Amino acid sequence: MQTVTIQIRILPDNPSVLVDIGNEYIRTVNELTEQAEVSGTFPKLTSKTVHANLPSAVKNQLIRDAKSIFQKTKKLNKRPILKKRVYYVNNQNYAIGDSSVSFPVVMDGKVQRLVVPAIITDREKTMLSNSKHGLLRVVQKSAKWFVQISIERPTAGAEGETLMGVDLGLKVPAVVVTSSGKTKFVGNGRKNKYIRRKYNAWRRKLGKLKKLSAIRKQRDKESRYMKDQNHKISHQIVNMAIQERISVIKLEKLAGIRKTTRTSRKNAKNLHNWSFYQLQQFITYKAALAGIKVVEVDPAYTSQTCPSCGQHNKAKDRTYQCACGYAAHRDRVGAINITRQPVADGNSLSA
Structure with a gap:
């Protein structure tokens, strides 16, 4: 339940x-x-x-x-x-x-x-x-x-569960993989970063002019934009889960996501501004309305472990390549491994 x-x-x-x-x-x-x-x-x-x-x-x-x-x-x-x-x-x-x-x-x-x-x-x-x-x-x-x-x-029981793993990130806000192998890249990370930079530039100009009320309005607009994006991303993910008859969605445990997410200098501000928690809550809430269970898993090494042979390899940019011959998008590898990870602490998320 x-x-x-x-x-x-x-x-x-x-x-x-x-x-x-x-x-x-x-x-x-x-x-x-x-x-x-x-x-x-x-x-x-x-x-x-x-x-x-x-x-x-x-x-x-x-x-x-x-x-x-x-x-x-x-x-x-x-x-x-x-x-x-x-x-x-x-x-x-x-x-x-x-x-x-x-x-x-x-x-x-x-x-x-x-x-x-x-x-x-x-x-x-x-x-x-x-x-x-x-x-x-x-x-x-x-x-x-x-x-x-x-x-x-009520949510689906453990018997005959069909699983979905969701990998969260900046360049691709969410990558979704089902236990049957279907994959979906959701959201536009480049556009989100552009919007962030634009609002930050506006606020810097307004700050020099000491227009505090205008700065607050810009910050509210940016917050509403990102909230709207998170709603759209979560809606697409849950709709796919419904279409694929998913019974359990597995999400990353967010405690260490800011440490495990790869960042460059220009990505640093986006990482701390992006509301991973809000997106996860939207997914959880919409999934619960559809009767789909949501659980957390430990994301450690999910982007480095080969889904085929289990070896650990670091991805080069967005491409994951293993000596066994397996190759895929780095975030897709993460989503596949999240699907296979055991539930963290045995607890599910509440809506």
Whole structure:
């Protein structure tokens, strides 16, 4: 099973109700964690002993949240304080209709079920109907309201798995190889580097003119461009996985990718700016929506090991050549070996 989050736009008739319950939720959680920090231990609490203008079911959820935050406080030696309003409801106390979402709130001193109009697509309805529901979270983003619902979706089992390996890089953002041997080069590394250089040049000119707001706008534009590229790359990879009936996608464990990726002087800035982590998260999330499992593998020597005989050889530029006669693109060799690598630490990625 993999856990993903669905975000649904809601259109509340009276947003002030959501503002009030969100503020009350975080106020109470912060109050409980502060009291626990002072006493040095988290007390035994029930919905009756927590004083908040919230339904009992929501009080029970915020007690769990407060306890979890207090445990983090002991590890970090610093108490996290909630600032953004939020409202959590467990899966037994909300309902999702064809065009509405309902959950309990307190209005006029009474617990009532608030029914809020919602925009729910057919795709989201299908996903919700074929999965196990988790917590519902009410949030506000840029004056718009959403409910975020965590769901668990089944993934393919180990028996008869069809695998896909993905090698991440700069000159070629992603190279994909399936266990049946099909290969796909995804993304345009040259164009990405050109865009990076262009934005960097603009920022240098603006910096000399001391136009700080313009620099921030340019940085935001560059970030949006790279995010769009990562979305497109991940979309192509997952679409190929669906077409090839892939059950497991193997990705590089990113802890050492900045050390293992070959760089030249002109590539150094691109390496540190490129969001490998973001791309991997997009692949993971889209794969989970399609019911495809994603796991991490250790990328060590994947670009140096011959897929045919197992010898270690360093590639010359982008060409890999082995004494046994095997030759291929360096990144394709990496993707093939990633497909064959065991799962790192036995853990899969969460969406």
